[in-house]
Amino acid sequence: MSEIAIEMIDVNKWYGTFHVLKNINLTVQSGEKVVICGPSGSGKSTVVRCINRLEEHQKGIIRFEGNELTNDPKSVASIQGEIGMVFQQFNLFPHLSVLDNLMLGPMKSRGLSRAQAEERARHYLDRVRIPDQADKRPSQLSGGQQQRVAIARSLCMEPKVLLFDEPTSALDPEMISEVLDVMVELAQDGMTMVVVTHEMGFARKVADKMVFMDEGEIVEQAPPTQFFEAPETNRCKTFLGQILQH
Amino acid sequence: MTRLFISLLGLLALAGCSSSATWGWYVIDPTTPSGWTNIKFLISGMGATIQISVIAALISIVLGLLVALPGQSSKRGWRMVNRVYVEFIRSIPLLPMLFWVFYGLPIIFRSMGLNIPIDPFWGAIITLAISDSAFTAEIYRSGIQSIARGQSEAAQTVGLNYFQTMRYVILPQAIRRILPPLANQFIYIVKMSAFASVIGMQELTRRANELVVTEYRPLELYSLLILEYLVLVLIISAGVRWLERRMGSDERR
Numbered sequence: 282m283s284e285i286a287i288e289m290i291d292v293n294k295w296y297g298t299f300h301v302l303k304n305i306n307l308t309v310q311s312g313e314k315v316v317i318c319g320p321s322g323s324g325k326s327t328v329v330r331c332i333n334r335l336e337e338h339q340k341g342i343i344r345f346e347g348n349e350l351t352n353d354p355k356s357v358a359s360i361q362g363e364i365g366m367v368f369q370q371f372n373l374f375p376h377l378s379v380l381d382n383l384m385l386g387p388m389k390s391r392g393l394s395r396a397q398a399e400e401r402a403r404h405y406l407d408r409v410r411i412p413d414q415a416d417k418r419p420s421q422l423s424g425g426q427q428q429r430v431a432i433a434r435s436l437c438m439e440p441k442v443l444l445f446d447e448p449t450s451a452l453d454p455e456m457i458s459e460v461l462d463v464m465v466e467l468a469q470d471g472m473t474m475v476v477v478t479h480e481m482g483f484a485r486k487v488a489d490k491m492v493f494m495d496e497g498e499i500v501e502q503a504p505p506t507q508f509f510e511a512p513e514t515n516r517c518k519t520f521l522g523q524i525l526q527h
Numbered sequence: 528m529t530r531l532f533i534s535l536l537g538l539l540a541l542a543g544c545s546s547s548a549t550w551g552w553y554v555i556d557p558t559t560p561s562g563w564t565n566i567k568f569l570i571s572g573m574g575a576t577i578q579i580s581v582i583a584a585l586i587s588i589v590l591g592l593l594v595a596l597p598g599q600s601s602k603r604g605w606r607m608v609n610r611v612y613v614e615f616i617r618s619i620p621l622l623p624m625l626f627w628v629f630y631g632l633p634i635i636f637r638s639m640g641l642n643i644p645i646d647p648f649w650g651a652i653i654t655l656a657i658s659d660s661a662f663t664a665e666i667y668r669s670g671i672q673s674i675a676r677g678q679s680e681a682a683q684t685v686g687l688n689y690f691q692t693m694r695y696v697i698l699p700q701a702i703r704r705i706l707p708p709l710a711n712q713f714i715y716i717v718k719m720s721a722f723a724s725v726i727g728m729q730e731l732t733r734r735a736n737e738l739v740v741t742e743y744r745p746l747e748l749y750s751l752l753i754l755e756y757l758v759l760v761l762i763i764s765a766g767v768r769w770l771e772r773r774m775g776s777d778e779r780r
Binding site for chain 2: 335358364370373374375376385386431437438
């Protein structure tokens with residue numbers, strides 16, 4: 282638990298003149314589960330997208346396993362496939378079968394043979410509890426199934442860190458728990474996870490650290506018991522009051 | 528379409544039957560030996576027209592993709608390369624470009640100490656391919672842009688590099704939107720290949736021109752020439768429609 286997986290030091294980012302990330306400092310230990318929450322537009326998605334370089338930050342340092350992330354192609358290659366990501370909109374490849382969705386990365390970037398990749402794909406499909414959908418197209422599955430396929434696709438790369446960007450926000454309510462169940466299992470198996478979500482029940486259950494963001498800043502970082510029982514700032518209290526009142 | 532074609536033929540035949548002395552369909556009357564020889568001479572340009580068009584189209588399809596890809600880059604410089612190429616090439620009329628390639632390019636080659644002759648055949652192909660590539664590049668661009676950004680992001684997170692992302696994720700999805708307009712573009716190439724006649728390429732239009740000079744029957748000969756292009760384009764359109772149906776049914780699956 283002592284090894285540092287991800288380290289962000291004074292990270293700043295602008296979209297044009299809009300300051301989206303302000304002095305972000307965040308450390309994720311290997312095996313740690315960090316849940317980021319906050320109102321929409323607070324920059325939480327941008328934080329995870331900077332971690333796997335879907336977005337570039339302009340100031341500050343982001344390190345993955347001690348190596349700084351830069352524009353250098355070597356740096357970009359070093360994280361490719363090591364940091365998995367689950368998107369709000371699933372982003373499965375619609376022209377490929379479920380199985381091919383899972384096998385593409387391992388075959389093309391890890392150099393696995395077709396047989397090895399298929400074995401691995403079926404293993405992870407089992408793990409997300411949809412072994413019988415392997416030959417279907419993504420569009421033939423329900424939203425919850427699609428998101429579990431997307432999680433399995435990330436797992437097939439056997440990443441060191443898994444990022445989740447509001448993984449249940451696009452799902453119908455009855456499908457949320459099937460996805461969260463899979464995520465809880467992953468957490469119990471020791472996966473390093475950074476999760477952007479409003480699912481506070483999930484957060485209470487698995488988070489080692491809660492992060493509250495507002496207007497591009499990390500306002501509060503605390504262990505979940507402290508975070509939920511005794512939030513320090515008013516902004517955080519108000520936010521929690523709004524999403525927990527039901 | 529076919530009915531229009533038949534009625535057009537009928538119109539010409541009718542005109543030929545009229546007693547007016549201004550008509551001279553005998554030049555392409557297949558029942559007479561000289562008419563038949565003329566027809567064979569005219570149609571013999573078909574092979575060159577098809578060869579030029581097909582080779583130019585194939586080059587344009589590859590070149591267009593190579594031009595389109597830098598246009599998708601996050602680097603400003605690469606995007607500029609794409610914009611400058613497309614805007615510049617698109618603005619050059621085909622005929623001046625043909626003259627420039629056929630008469631001008633060999634001079635550049637010579638000044639570089641290269642002895643690369645440009646014959647009418649390759650002069651026409653190079654010109655058509657380059658001129659068309661600006662348009663195919665734009666077709667690729669719209670096709671690639673129609674694929675949601677999340678697709679390339681997802682590809683990146685499973686470790687695919689740029690070319691793998693294009694090859695396995697973006698282009699297979701874009702192709703069904705790209706193919707019909709690309710095929711359509713092929714019709715333009717076939718028609719534009721007529722310009723090759725002015726640099727001496729023995730294709731359909733050149734053949735008709737030569738026969739007009741000796742037979743002095745422009746109306747009849749150019750009518751047949753137009754029919755020849757019509758037949759070619761009708762065949763291609765049938766192919767395009769077949770392709771669109773195939774792509775369309777693919778989409779429903």
